[in-house]
Amino acid sequence: MSERIRSMRRNGTFLALPTTLWLLVFFVLPLVIVLVVSFMSRGRGGVAIMPLTIGHYQRTFGIFSIILWRSIGLAAMTTVVCLLAGYPLAFFISTRRSRLFQQITLFLVILPFWTNFLIRTYAWRILLGDEGAINGVLISLGLISEPLKMLNTQFAVLVGLVYGFLPFMVLPIYASVERFNFRYVDAAHDLGANDVRAFVRVVLPLTLPGVLAGCALVFIPSVGAFVTPDLLGGTKGLMIGNLINNQFGGSGNMPLGSALSIVMMAVVMLSLVIYLLANRRERGT
Amino acid sequence: MATNPPILINEHAMRRNRLVRRLGGIGLWLNPVFSYFFLWAPILVLVLFSFNQSKSVSSFTGFTTRWYSNILNNVMGAESAFSTELMLNAFRNSLFVGTVATAIATVLGTLIALGMARGTFPGKRWLDGLLFLPVVIPEITQAISLAIFFKVVFDWFDLMSGQRIFPGFHTIIAAHVTFNISYVAIVVRARLADMNPQLEEAANDLGANPWRTFWRITFPLILPGVISGALLAFTLSLDDFVITFFTSGVGTTTLPVFVYGLLKLTVTPEVNAISTIMMLLSTLLIGISLALQGRNASRT
Numbered sequence: 001m002s003e004r005i006r007s008m009r010r011n012g013t014f015l016a017l018p019t020t021l022w023l024l025v026f027f028v029l030p031l032v033i034v035l036v037v038s039f040m041s042r043g044r045g046g047v048a049i050m051p052l053t054i055g056h057y058q059r060t061f062g063i064f065s066i067i068l069w070r071s072i073g074l075a076a077m078t079t080v081v082c083l084l085a086g087y088p089l090a091f092f093i094s095t096r097r098s099r100l101f102q103q104i105t106l107f108l109v110i111l112p113f114w115t116n117f118l119i120r121t122y123a124w125r126i127l128l129g130d131e132g133a134i135n136g137v138l139i140s141l142g143l144i145s146e147p148l149k150m151l152n153t154q155f156a157v158l159v160g161l162v163y164g165f166l167p168f169m170v171l172p173i174y175a176s177v178e179r180f181n182f183r184y185v186d187a188a189h190d191l192g193a194n195d196v197r198a199f200v201r202v203v204l205p206l207t208l209p210g211v212l213a214g215c216a217l218v219f220i221p222s223v224g225a226f227v228t229p230d231l232l233g234g235t236k237g238l239m240i241g242n243l244i245n246n247q248f249g250g251s252g253n254m255p256l257g258s259a260l261s262i263v264m265m266a267v268v269m270l271s272l273v274i275y276l277l278a279n280r281r282e283r284g285t
Numbered sequence: 286m287a288t289n290p291p292i293l294i295n296e297h298a299m300r301r302n303r304l305v306r307r308l309g310g311i312g313l314w315l316n317p318v319f320s321y322f323f324l325w326a327p328i329l330v331l332v333l334f335s336f337n338q339s340k341s342v343s344s345f346t347g348f349t350t351r352w353y354s355n356i357l358n359n360v361m362g363a364e365s366a367f368s369t370e371l372m373l374n375a376f377r378n379s380l381f382v383g384t385v386a387t388a389i390a391t392v393l394g395t396l397i398a399l400g401m402a403r404g405t406f407p408g409k410r411w412l413d414g415l416l417f418l419p420v421v422i423p424e425i426t427q428a429i430s431l432a433i434f435f436k437v438v439f440d441w442f443d444l445m446s447g448q449r450i451f452p453g454f455h456t457i458i459a460a461h462v463t464f465n466i467s468y469v470a471i472v473v474r475a476r477l478a479d480m481n482p483q484l485e486e487a488a489n490d491l492g493a494n495p496w497r498t499f500w501r502i503t504f505p506l507i508l509p510g511v512i513s514g515a516l517l518a519f520t521l522s523l524d525d526f527v528i529t530f531f532t533s534g535v536g537t538t539t540l541p542v543f544v545y546g547l548l549k550l551t552v553t554p555e556v557n558a559i560s561t562i563m564m565l566l567s568t569l570l571i572g573i574s575l576a577l578q579g580r581n582a583s584r585t
Contacts (some may be wrong), residue, residue: 016404019396019397071503088316116564117524131341195309231549244425248432265422282405
C-alpha cells in the first residue's frame with residue numbers, strides 16, 4: 001500500500017514536470033523580464049538599455065496617472081452597472097418556474113457572447129457613431145437636430161465594457177440564486193420583515209458569493225481592456241491598455257510599456273486579493 | 286383613542302410595503318426587457334445593416350445582398366485593402382494555429398491535471414496558483430510580456446549564432462499553448478475530482494501496471510473532460526486577438542487579427558456582411574461542440 005502511494009506520488013511529480021517547465025519558460029520568465037525591463041532606460045527605437053532607472057514608474061504615477069485612474073474608474077463603473085443590471089436579470093432567470101423557460105432566458109444571455117469580441121464591440125460603432133443608427137433614429141423622430149457625440153467618448157467605452165462583460169456578472173449570480181432556498185424569504189416574512197428587509201437581510205447575504213465572483217470577473221478584464229477603448233474610445237476614452245499598446249509601435253518605449261503593465265498587474269492582483277479576502281470572510285460567517 | 290396611532294402607522298407601512306412590492310414587481314419585469322434588448326440590439330442592427338441598400342448605417346433604405354456578393358467577388362470599396370483570398374488565408378492560418386496549439390495544450394494540461402491530482406510534492410500550492418494566473422491576468426500583460434520575451438530571446442540568439450529568428454507561427458503557437466494549458470487543466474481536474482479512485486486501486490490489485498491502468502481505466506474515464514478541454518482551447522485559440530496581435534509576424538495573420546485591420550478602417554457594409562458571416566460560423570461551431578459535449582455527457 002505505502003509502496004504504491006509512494007510510486008503514485010513519484011509519478012505525479014513526474015507528470016506535472018513538463019507543464020511546469022513550459023509555464024516557467026513561457027509565463028513566469030516573460031513576466032520577470034517585463035519586471036526587469038520596466039527598470040531599464042529607453043534606447044533607440046524604444047528598446048531597453050542600461051542604466052537602471054525608476055523614471056518610468058515616476059511617469060506612470062505622474063503624467064499618466066490620469067489614464068491609470070480613468071481605467072480604474074471605468075472598470076469600477078462597469079462593475080457597478082453590470083451588478084445593477086445583472087443581479088435582477090440573474091434573479092429573473094433563476095426564478096422562472098418552467099425549466100425550459102429558465103434555460104431559454106439563460107441561453108439568450110450567453111448566445112451573444114459566442115460572437116467574436118471584436119465584432120461585438122464593432123457593432124457599437126454602428127449604433128453610436130455620428131451617422132450611426134441611434135442618431136439616425138433620434139433625428140428622424142425629430143428629438144434632436146444635431147447628432148449626439150457618443151462614439152469616441154468614455155461613455156462609449158463604458159457601454160462597450162458593460163456589453164462585453166455583463167454575462168460574467170449574470171452567470172455566477174445566477175448560480176447562487178439558483179441554489180437559494182426561497183423558504184427563507186417566507187420565514188423572514190412570517191417574522192415580520194417586509195420585502196426590502198427580507199432582501200437586504202436574507203437574500204443578498206446568501207447570494208453574496210455570486211455577487212463577489214461576478215464583480216471580480218467583470219472588474220479584472222475591464223481594467224486591462226484594450227480592444228473596447230481602442231475601437232470605441234478614441235483619444236478621450238484612452239485606457240491603460242491602449243497606452244501600453246502604444247509603447248510597442250514605431251516610436252514606442254518598451255520600458256515604459258513594461259512599467260505600465262506591471263502597475264496594471266499590481267492593480268489586478270490587489271483586486272484579486274480583496275476578492276479572496278472578502279470571499280473567505282463570507283465563507284467564515 | 287390610545288390605540289389609534291399604532292394602527293394608523295401599520296396601515297401606512299402596509300401601504301408602503303405594497304407599493305414597494307408592486308414597484309419591485311414592475312422593475313423585475315422591466316430589467317430583463319431592457320437587458321435583453323441591450324444584449325441583442327447591436328447584433329440585430331449589425332445583421333440588418335449588412336442587408337441595407339445604402340452604404341449609410343443611419344437608416345434602412347431597402348434589402349440587398351450586394352455586399353455579400355461583393356465579398357465573394359473580391360470587390361470592395363476602392364479605399365479598402367480587402368481581398369477574399371487574404372481573408373481565407375487568414376482563416377487557414379487560424380485553423381492551423383488552433384489545431385497545433387490545442388494538441389500541445391491538451392497533452393500538457395491533461396498531464397499537469399493528473400500530476401496535481403495524484404502527486405504530492407513541494408511547491409504544489411504554488412503550482413496551483415501558477416496554473417490559475419494565466420486565466421486572471423489581463424491579456425495585454427501576457428501579450429506584451431511574451432512579445433518582449435521573444436524579442437530578448439531572438440536578440441540573444443542572433444548575438445550568439447548570427448542567425449535571426451523572426452516571429453511567426455512558432456511564437457503564436459507557443460503563446461496560445463501557454464494560455465490554453467490552464468483552461469484544459471481546470472476542465473480535466475474537475476473531471477478527475479468526480480472520478481472514483483477505487484477503480485484505479487482495483488485495477489492495480491488485479492495486477493495491472495500503472496501504464497496499463499492509465500490507458501484502460503483512467504484515460505477512458507477522463508476522456509470527456511479531455512475532449513471538452515480541447516474544444517474550449519480550440520475555441521479560445523480561434524477567437525484570440527490581443528495575444529496573437531503581439532506575437533504574430535509577417536504573413537502569419539490570423540482571422541481575428543485580419544478582422545481587426547478591417548474594423549479599424551471605417552464602417553462599410555461589406556465589413557458588416559463579413560461580421561455577420563463570422564457570427565453565424567462561430568455560433569454554428571460552438572453549437573456543434575456543445576451538442577457533442579452533451580452527447581458525451583449523457584453517454585457516461
